[in-house]
Amino acid sequence: MKSTMLFALFLLSAFTSYLSSANANPVLDMDGDLVQNGGAYYILPVIRGKGGGIERAVTGKETCPLTVVQSRSEVSKGLPVRISSPYLILNINEGLVLNLGFTSSPRCAPTPWWTIVESKQEGLAVKLTGYEDTVPGWFKIEKASHGNSDINDYKLVFCEHDTSKCGDIGIYIDRKGNRRLVVTEHDPLVVQFQKATSSTA
Secondary structure (H helix, E strand, O other), rough: OOOHHHHHHHHHHHHHHHHHHHOOOEEEOOOOOOOOOOOEEEEEEEEOOOOOOEEEOOOOOOOOOOEEEEEOOOOOOOOOEEEEEOOOOOOOOOOOOOEEEEEEOOOOOOOOOOEEEEEEEOEEEEOOOOOOOEEEEEEEEEEOOOOOOOOOOOEEEEEEEOOOOOOEEEEEEOOOOOOEEEEEEEOOEEEEEEOOOOOOO
Protein backbone atom coordinates (compact mmCIF):
# COMPACT_ATOMS: atom_id res chain seq x y z
CA MET A 1 0.00 0.00 0.00
CA LYS A 2 2.81 2.39 0.90
CA SER A 3 4.68 1.69 -2.34
CA THR A 4 1.47 2.24 -4.31
CA MET A 5 0.90 5.55 -2.58
CA LEU A 6 4.49 6.66 -3.24
CA PHE A 7 4.18 5.73 -6.91
CA ALA A 8 0.92 7.67 -7.18
CA LEU A 9 2.59 10.69 -5.58
CA PHE A 10 5.48 10.36 -8.05
CA LEU A 11 3.09 10.32 -11.01
CA LEU A 12 1.29 13.37 -9.65
CA SER A 13 4.58 15.22 -9.08
CA ALA A 14 5.89 14.26 -12.52
CA PHE A 15 2.66 15.37 -14.21
CA THR A 16 2.71 18.64 -12.30
CA SER A 17 6.34 19.13 -13.33
CA TYR A 18 5.40 18.51 -16.96
CA LEU A 19 2.57 21.05 -16.85
CA SER A 20 4.78 23.71 -15.26
CA SER A 21 7.67 23.04 -17.65
CA ALA A 22 5.42 23.12 -20.72
CA ASN A 23 5.37 26.90 -20.48
CA ALA A 24 8.97 27.17 -19.27
CA ASN A 25 11.93 28.45 -21.26
CA PRO A 26 13.78 25.95 -23.44
CA VAL A 27 17.25 24.80 -22.39
CA LEU A 28 19.91 26.04 -24.82
CA ASP A 29 23.37 24.68 -25.50
CA MET A 30 26.57 26.70 -25.84
CA ASP A 31 25.74 27.48 -29.49
CA GLY A 32 22.33 28.83 -28.55
CA ASP A 33 20.56 25.80 -30.04
CA LEU A 34 17.73 23.91 -28.37
CA VAL A 35 18.85 20.95 -26.24
CA GLN A 36 17.23 17.89 -27.82
CA ASN A 37 15.36 15.22 -25.92
CA GLY A 38 17.61 12.15 -26.03
CA GLY A 39 20.59 14.15 -27.26
CA ALA A 40 24.18 13.65 -26.09
CA TYR A 41 26.06 16.59 -24.57
CA TYR A 42 29.21 17.36 -22.68
CA ILE A 43 28.34 19.00 -19.37
CA LEU A 44 31.03 21.64 -18.84
CA PRO A 45 31.66 23.97 -15.90
CA VAL A 46 31.13 27.68 -16.44
CA ILE A 47 33.83 28.58 -13.92
CA ARG A 48 37.12 27.20 -15.18
CA GLY A 49 40.24 26.37 -13.21
CA LYS A 50 38.74 23.80 -10.82
CA GLY A 51 38.07 20.90 -13.14
CA GLY A 52 36.62 19.87 -16.48
CA GLY A 53 33.60 17.94 -17.72
CA ILE A 54 31.64 15.11 -16.13
CA GLU A 55 32.92 11.53 -16.14
CA ARG A 56 32.91 8.40 -13.96
CA ALA A 57 35.50 7.09 -11.52
CA VAL A 58 36.22 4.36 -8.99
CA THR A 59 35.90 5.71 -5.46
CA GLY A 60 35.88 4.23 -1.97
CA LYS A 61 35.59 0.45 -2.03
CA GLU A 62 34.26 0.28 -5.57
CA THR A 63 35.82 -2.10 -8.08
CA CYS A 64 33.81 -0.57 -10.93
CA PRO A 65 33.68 3.14 -11.91
CA LEU A 66 30.19 3.84 -10.57
CA THR A 67 30.78 7.31 -9.14
CA VAL A 68 29.88 10.36 -11.22
CA VAL A 69 32.60 12.99 -10.88
CA GLN A 70 33.93 16.16 -12.41
CA SER A 71 37.21 15.57 -14.23
CA ARG A 72 40.24 16.94 -12.39
CA SER A 73 41.64 18.12 -15.72
CA GLU A 74 40.38 21.52 -16.79
CA VAL A 75 40.96 20.68 -20.46
CA SER A 76 38.97 17.43 -20.33
CA LYS A 77 35.40 17.51 -21.63
CA GLY A 78 34.59 14.35 -19.73
CA LEU A 79 32.15 11.85 -21.21
CA PRO A 80 29.03 12.55 -23.28
CA VAL A 81 25.84 12.53 -21.23
CA ARG A 82 22.43 11.54 -22.58
CA ILE A 83 19.71 14.01 -21.56
CA SER A 84 16.27 12.47 -21.95
CA SER A 85 12.72 12.98 -20.72
CA PRO A 86 10.07 10.26 -20.57
CA TYR A 87 7.67 12.65 -22.32
CA LEU A 88 7.36 12.43 -26.09
CA ILE A 89 8.71 15.89 -26.86
CA LEU A 90 11.48 17.09 -29.15
CA ASN A 91 13.32 19.52 -26.88
CA ILE A 92 14.15 19.96 -23.21
CA ASN A 93 12.59 22.77 -21.18
CA GLU A 94 13.71 24.11 -17.82
CA GLY A 95 12.21 22.15 -14.92
CA LEU A 96 11.27 19.10 -16.99
CA VAL A 97 11.55 15.62 -15.44
CA LEU A 98 14.75 14.07 -16.81
CA ASN A 99 16.87 10.96 -16.89
CA LEU A 100 20.62 11.56 -17.16
CA GLY A 101 23.20 8.98 -18.12
CA PHE A 102 26.41 8.46 -20.02
CA THR A 103 26.10 7.37 -23.62
CA SER A 104 27.95 4.17 -22.70
CA SER A 105 28.62 2.23 -19.52
CA PRO A 106 31.53 0.11 -18.31
CA ARG A 107 30.98 -3.65 -18.62
CA CYS A 108 30.81 -3.94 -14.84
CA ALA A 109 27.86 -1.55 -14.57
CA PRO A 110 24.28 -2.64 -15.35
CA THR A 111 23.30 0.63 -17.07
CA PRO A 112 24.81 4.05 -17.83
CA TRP A 113 21.98 5.94 -16.09
CA TRP A 114 22.54 8.15 -13.06
CA THR A 115 20.91 7.63 -9.71
CA ILE A 116 21.27 9.05 -6.21
CA VAL A 117 22.78 6.95 -3.42
CA GLU A 118 22.76 7.84 0.26
CA SER A 119 26.31 7.74 1.61
CA LYS A 120 27.70 8.36 5.10
CA GLN A 121 30.67 10.25 3.68
CA GLU A 122 29.21 12.69 1.16
CA GLY A 123 25.48 12.49 1.81
CA LEU A 124 23.44 12.07 -1.38
CA ALA A 125 25.87 11.14 -4.14
CA VAL A 126 25.38 10.76 -7.90
CA LYS A 127 26.21 7.20 -8.97
CA LEU A 128 25.51 4.81 -11.80
CA THR A 129 22.63 2.43 -11.15
CA GLY A 130 23.63 -0.74 -9.31
CA TYR A 131 23.68 0.42 -5.70
CA GLU A 132 21.11 -0.71 -3.14
CA ASP A 133 20.56 2.45 -1.06
CA THR A 134 19.20 4.53 -3.91
CA VAL A 135 16.95 7.53 -3.38
CA PRO A 136 13.98 7.49 -5.80
CA GLY A 137 13.61 10.72 -7.73
CA TRP A 138 14.35 12.55 -10.94
CA PHE A 139 16.73 15.14 -12.32
CA LYS A 140 15.93 18.44 -13.97
CA ILE A 141 17.75 21.44 -15.43
CA GLU A 142 17.17 24.93 -14.09
CA LYS A 143 18.59 28.31 -15.00
CA ALA A 144 21.49 29.38 -12.80
CA SER A 145 20.82 32.54 -10.82
CA HIS A 146 23.11 35.10 -12.43
CA GLY A 147 20.57 37.85 -12.96
CA ASN A 148 21.18 37.66 -16.71
CA SER A 149 18.61 35.55 -18.55
CA ASP A 150 20.55 35.88 -21.81
CA ILE A 151 23.42 33.70 -20.58
CA ASN A 152 22.97 29.96 -21.15
CA ASP A 153 24.23 28.92 -17.71
CA TYR A 154 22.36 26.18 -15.88
CA LYS A 155 22.41 23.92 -12.85
CA LEU A 156 21.39 20.29 -12.42
CA VAL A 157 18.79 19.60 -9.75
CA PHE A 158 17.59 16.39 -8.10
CA CYS A 159 14.10 16.03 -6.59
CA GLU A 160 13.07 13.15 -4.33
CA HIS A 161 9.92 11.22 -5.19
CA ASP A 162 8.38 10.91 -1.75
CA THR A 163 8.87 14.46 -0.53
CA SER A 164 9.49 16.37 -3.78
CA LYS A 165 12.40 17.97 -1.89
CA CYS A 166 14.91 19.29 -4.40
CA GLY A 167 18.62 20.03 -4.13
CA ASP A 168 21.28 21.44 -6.43
CA ILE A 169 23.95 19.14 -7.83
CA GLY A 170 27.33 20.39 -6.62
CA ILE A 171 30.81 19.11 -5.87
CA TYR A 172 32.26 17.23 -2.89
CA ILE A 173 36.03 16.74 -2.88
CA ASP A 174 37.06 13.52 -1.12
CA ARG A 175 40.38 12.69 0.51
CA LYS A 176 41.86 11.46 -2.75
CA GLY A 177 40.89 14.59 -4.64
CA ASN A 178 37.94 13.11 -6.53
CA ARG A 179 35.42 15.82 -7.36
CA ARG A 180 32.24 13.85 -6.69
CA LEU A 181 28.81 15.07 -7.79
CA VAL A 182 26.48 15.32 -4.79
CA VAL A 183 23.16 16.89 -3.85
CA THR A 184 23.63 20.21 -2.05
CA GLU A 185 21.26 22.82 -0.69
CA HIS A 186 22.52 26.01 -2.32
CA ASP A 187 25.93 25.28 -3.84
CA PRO A 188 25.39 24.18 -7.46
CA LEU A 189 27.97 23.41 -10.11
CA VAL A 190 27.03 25.94 -12.79
CA VAL A 191 27.29 24.32 -16.20
CA GLN A 192 26.75 24.68 -19.92
CA PHE A 193 25.95 22.03 -22.52
CA GLN A 194 28.09 21.32 -25.59
CA LYS A 195 26.89 19.00 -28.35
CA ALA A 196 28.75 15.70 -28.38
CA THR A 197 29.06 14.97 -32.10
CA SER A 198 30.83 12.00 -33.64
CA SER A 199 33.90 14.15 -34.19
CA THR A 200 34.11 15.32 -30.56
CA ALA A 201 32.78 12.35 -28.59
